[in-house]
Amino acid sequence: MIYLDNAATTKTAPEVVEAMLPYFTEMYGNPSTIYSLGSESKKAVNSARRILAESIGAKMEEIYFTAGGSESDNWAIKAAAEAYCAKGKHIIVSRIEHHAVLHTCEYLEKRGFEVTYLEVDRDGMVDPETLRKAIRPDTILISIMFANNEIGTIEPIAQLGQIAHENGILFHTDAVQAYGQLPIRVDEMNIDMLSASGHKLNGPKGIGFLYIRTGVKIGSFVHGGAQERRRRAGTENVPGIVGLGAAAKRAMERMESKTETEIALRDYLIGRLEREIPYCRLNGHRTRRLPNNVNVSFDYIEGESMLIMLDMKGICASSGSACTSGSLDPSHVLLAIGLKHEQAHGSLRITLSEENTREEMDIVVDELKQIVQRLRDMSPLYEDFIKKEKAKD
Numbered sequence: 001m002i003y004l005d006n007a008a009t010t011k012t013a014p015e016v017v018e019a020m021l022p023y024f025t026e027m028y029g030n031p032s033t034i035y036s037l038g039s040e041s042k043k044a045v046n047s048a049r050r051i052l053a054e055s056i057g058a059k060m061e062e063i064y065f066t067a068g069g070s071e072s073d074n075w076a077i078k079a080a081a082e083a084y085c086a087k088g089k090h091i092i093v094s095r096i097e098h099h100a101v102l103h104t105c106e107y108l109e110k111r112g113f114e115v116t117y118l119e120v121d122r123d124g125m126v127d128p129e130t131l132r133k134a135i136r137p138d139t140i141l142i143s144i145m146f147a148n149n150e151i152g153t154i155e156p157i158a159q160l161g162q163i164a165h166e167n168g169i170l171f172h173t174d175a176v177q178a179y180g181q182l183p184i185r186v187d188e189m190n191i192d193m194l195s196a197s198g199h200k201l202n203g204p205k206g207i208g209f210l211y212i213r214t215g216v217k218i219g220s221f222v223h224g225g226a227q228e229r230r231r232r233a234g235t236e237n238v239p240g241i242v243g244l245g246a247a248a249k250r251a252m253e254r255m256e257s258k259t260e261t262e263i264a265l266r267d268y269l270i271g272r273l274e275r276e277i278p279y280c281r282l283n284g285h286r287t288r289r290l291p292n293n294v295n296v297s298f299d300y301i302e303g304e305s306m307l308i309m310l311d312m313k314g315i316c317a318s319s320g321s322a323c324t325s326g327s328l329d330p331s332h333v334l335l336a337i338g339l340k341h342e343q344a345h346g347s348l349r350i351t352l353s354e355e356n357t358r359e360e361m362d363i364v365v366d367e368l369k370q371i372v373q374r375l376r377d378m379s380p381l382y383e384d385f386i387k388k389e390k391a392k393d
Helices: 014-020 036-056 069-084 099-109 128-134 157-166 238-276 303-312 332-336 341-345 358-377 380-392
Strands: 063-066 090-094 114-118 139-143 170-174 193-197 208-212 280-282 293-298 347-351
Touching (some): 036 063, 036 238, 063 069, 069 170, 090 099, 099 114, 238 358, 303 347, 303 358, 332 341
Parallel strands (some): 090 114
16 A cells, blocks of 8 residues: 555654553553552643744643644634634634634624635645735734645744734634644744644644633633643543644654655655646646645546545545545635646645655555556547547647
């Protein structure tokens, strides 16, 4: 099997699993208890919190554990809307946000809030001046993702955050795809809240965190006990938290070499695809993109058939976000960067890991060349296109 869907989820690293195992069996105490078994769990939770804080240049008390990126996004946006609604009810996001942000905004719109959805350019980039012009006296929150989960484009977060702060507005970023892949410093980048998830960086599923800058006055999202400094109730997922800490430590230590490996593979794959498969388009910014992301569209084919045929060859890839894999609608991200519906339906997202090899990239390209040609041979639209091209000659 060749696994190329690391934006959907990653394999939990062996050392992460090893770090977690004792907290399922030997050190299973509840961190909120006062006896020693619980104290061991509490130490482990605090150790992980320290690792996460250091990884983004934050304070320990600014890190709050959640069940993952979607909860973190929901908490940041809904709680900020509730806390600052007396100042205004206007929120700004981009059109290419993850659905955890977009659907949360739709929820708030039904409750009297107004949301401005910023357009992006053909590479998926938010223009800082477009953001500046969208700000109103009643704007209370700006949420722009750090890097797009489908096309890999990295946004100018520090600049966007600066604009927010110049206008006294909270700035949140969904960093689920970026955390562990890119260097992040919350102070230098003017970030007030940041969402991250463990399973995107070789950690376990069902655990993430929300960074909340000291002084940001947002309330609880989950009510109940006094855990997480009374901001997020529920007995802590100690094995998950330990795993997230171990995965973050691992990611920070390997980031430089991992990035170098993935960029080399990414650019090699893009080069072969563009050279050897006609009517192929790279989606997203060519250089300001995640190290492991390749997103291409092939004209005159249907993406789902391509994925099924790749799967039959033992190759795992996707056509977009894993959260929308059951949808028949084309990707909102690809439509936002100007693709037609039929082009968006013919998209392929490949997301690499440091374990992938050049030999695997060669296999993928060789298989794709045959698959794309086979699907085009069955396409009436492609047949008409070829006839028109021949008529021009």
